[in-house]
Amino acid sequence: MPRIIPRAQHTISRSHISPNALRVLYRLRDGGFQAFLVGGCVRDLLVGLEPKDFDVATDALPEQVKRLFRNCRLVGRRFRLAHVFFGQEIIEVATFRAASAPIQDEELPESELAEEEVAPEDELLDQGGPLTEAGAARLEAEHAGREALVPVTERMFDDTGRILRDNVYGTIEADVWRRDFTANALYYNIADFSIWDYVGGVEDIAARQLRVIGDPETRYREDPVRMLRAARFEAKLGFTLEPASAAPIGPLRALLGGVPPARLFDETLKLFLTGHGERSLPVLRRRGLLEALLPNVEAYLAAHPDSLVEKLLNTGLANTDARVIAGRSVTPTFLLALLLYGPIAAIIESLPPSRWHEIAAILAACDQAVRDAQRHIAIPKRFTLGLREMFALQPRLEHPRGRRALRLIGHPRFRAAYDLLLLRAQFGMASADVATWWTDLQRVSEDEQGRMADALAAAPERPGAQTGRRRRRRGGRRRSSTGGS
Numbered sequence: 089m090p091r092i093i094p095r096a097q098h099t100i101s102r103s104h105i106s107p108n109a110l111r112v113l114y115r116l117r118d119g120g121f122q123a124f125l126v127g128g129c130v131r132d133l134l135v136g137l138e139p140k141d142f143d144v145a146t147d148a149l150p151e152q153v154k155r156l157f158r159n160c161r162l163v164g165r166r167f168r169l170a171h172v173f174f175g176q177e178i179i180e181v182a183t184f185r186a187a188s189a190p191i192q193d194e195e196l197p198e199s200e201l202a203e204e205e206v207a208p209e210d211e212l213l214d215q216g217g218p219l220t221e222a223g224a225a226r227l228e229a230e231h232a233g234r235e236a237l238v239p240v241t242e243r244m245f246d247d248t249g250r251i252l253r254d255n256v257y258g259t260i261e262a263d264v265w266r267r268d269f270t271a272n273a274l275y276y277n278i279a280d281f282s283i284w285d286y287v288g289g290v291e292d293i294a295a296r297q298l299r300v301i302g303d304p305e306t307r308y309r310e311d312p313v314r315m316l317r318a319a320r321f322e323a324k325l326g327f328t329l330e331p332a333s334a335a336p337i338g339p340l341r342a343l344l345g346g347v348p349p350a351r352l353f354d355e356t357l358k359l360f361l362t363g364h365g366e367r368s369l370p371v372l373r374r375r376g377l378l379e380a381l382l383p384n385v386e387a388y389l390a391a392h393p394d395s396l397v398e399k400l401l402n403t404g405l406a407n408t409d410a411r412v413i414a415g416r417s418v419t420p421t422f423l424l425a426l427l428l429y430g431p432i433a434a435i436i437e438s439l440p441p442s443r444w445h446e447i448a449a450i451l452a453a454c455d456q457a458v459r460d461a462q463r464h465i466a467i468p469k470r471f472t473l474g475l476r477e478m479f480a481l482q483p484r485l486e487h488p489r490g491r492r493a494l495r496l497i498g499h500p501r502f503r504a505a506y507d508l509l510l511l512r513a514q515f516g517m518a519s520a521d522v523a524t525w526w527t528d529l530q531r532v533s534e535d536e537q538g539r540m541a542d543a544l545a546a547a548p549e550r551p552g553a554q555t556g557r558r559r560r561r562r563g564g565r566r567r568s569s570t571g572g573s
Contacts, residue, residue, distance in 0.1 A: 090264075090275075090284040098283050098290075100133045100276060108174040109142035112157070112181060113278035119156055121148040122260065125276035126182075127267070130283070134274070134293050135325065140362070144181045145263060145275065153181050185266060186258035261286070268307065268314050269321065269333075270299045298322060300333040308336055312343035316355045319375055323359070323367035334375070341380040349466035352381060356465055360423050363412040365405040384460040388430035396515045397430040404511055421474035422504050424458075424467065431457040432479065433570040445483045450570075454479050474501060479570065481505035482512075486522055490545030494537055497530065506530075517570070 102110060109125065116123035123146050129139035146153070153170035154160045161171045170181040260275065267273040270289040277284060292299050298321055300307050300314070308314050315337050318329055344352065359368040372378040379386040389398055404426040411418050435453035436444055443449045454476045458467060478501050485496065485505060496502055506526055513523035525544070529537055 090286045093283040093285060093290060095281040098134070100130070100283070102281070104133055106142045106177065108177050109144065109179050112144055112172050112179045115156055116146050116148060117278055119148070121146050123278050124284070127272050130274040130276050131271045131293060142179055144179060145184060145260070146181060147184055147259070149183055149257070183257050184260050184263040186256040186262045265301065267301055268317060270301055271327070273301060296325070296327045298327040298329045298333065304333045305336040305340065308340050309343065312340065312347055313351065313355055315341060315344065315377060316359065316381070319371045319377055320359050320368065323364045323371045324362070337375050337377070341376050344380045345464070349462070349464065353465040353467060356381065357420060360405065361408065361412065361418050361420065363409050365409050366402055369402070369405060381464060382427060382461055383464065384431045384457060385427050388434055392430065396517060397433060400429060400511050400515050400517070401426050403514065419504065420471045421478065422507065424471055424475050425478050425508055428457045428461060428475070429570065431460065436570055447480050447483065450479050451476050474504070477501040478505045478508055482509065482570070485509050485526060486518055488522070488525065488544060491538065491541040493544070494541055
């Protein structure tokens, strides 16, 4: 039985809940179904964070949810989910599941989703308003016959214990036991605004503790991604992973090799592009998970402790976190440039110094580093192409040539390449004068840009000239375009 915490004894207020999530909850309740906010949104509200999304759990089947909302699409192959659309906001509605079903908070990569069509936006007349008497009667009749609609599908596991398929619906009492951590297993009941806690999640949140529900080794074997989720919540929330939940991670981290690479890429983005990337990196390394996720990155960092590349990576992640917190856009392309900077630099610097600025050598190094990473995570081609362009632009940014340099400002990857140049200059891997010149160039009018370019061409000592052609002909050792360790 749950511990039911009444509204007067907790801090969650409807004023902090998305109005669209409230519409979904009220509509389900009016249809005769149970309706709860569940998972990370309840946890975040209790710790004073603003949830990035709101998930709903209910005893309504996905088909019944779709009948309630015309602005609804059913998705998912492993387990059927309902997505209710309100413009750009999506409220995910999941039917209660039997124990050990795939966890709701884990969003599947696009490749694993199967979708049904949703009505065009101008036809979305039913956005969760009051339910008519006829509609309520119809849904009550469907609800009464719910047991006949529940599919029974045998659970399938692989040899390591990982769940391959589990499509069994259940009750809230069963649903709670297949969730991953106690802090994520709280249910906010819209019927009376209480919190239902079956596993001591409220106490663990108060103690800032992360604890696996059930036997940790079994739960990690069922879904190895839970180990990455543990690291993510450690970094995001500042919680401590309790010892019994932490102990199996080292011995079991190799199981991540059996997880679909597309899902691992999705989890990588959640670790590093949701506002806590700088904190995620040391947690992953401490748990030995970076070696399982991106072994070429871990190998470089382990071989070059406290290097300039590591400082560049940490600063770049901190800058990315600041952009996320400020609501500015971030891109996986720049993240990959940060993570793979060390491996790319190592490959380039294994070549003779005379080749360090060759575009072909730089691109070959990018391709090799990406191939090494793709043995574990699936990186979409649009991001790998952007990575190549960012690095290929570095020599051209370091050695601007008169008015030809002005063309680079219009390049689609100029801004990302320029940001990388600024980071490199911050740690002495590129000329600070060059970085300042590009910064000033973007602040002036087009006419002034032309005058700056002409002055650059006429200057005997232009920015970047010290690493120019004459020194290259002498064969002296010089800094590479990626500036290794």
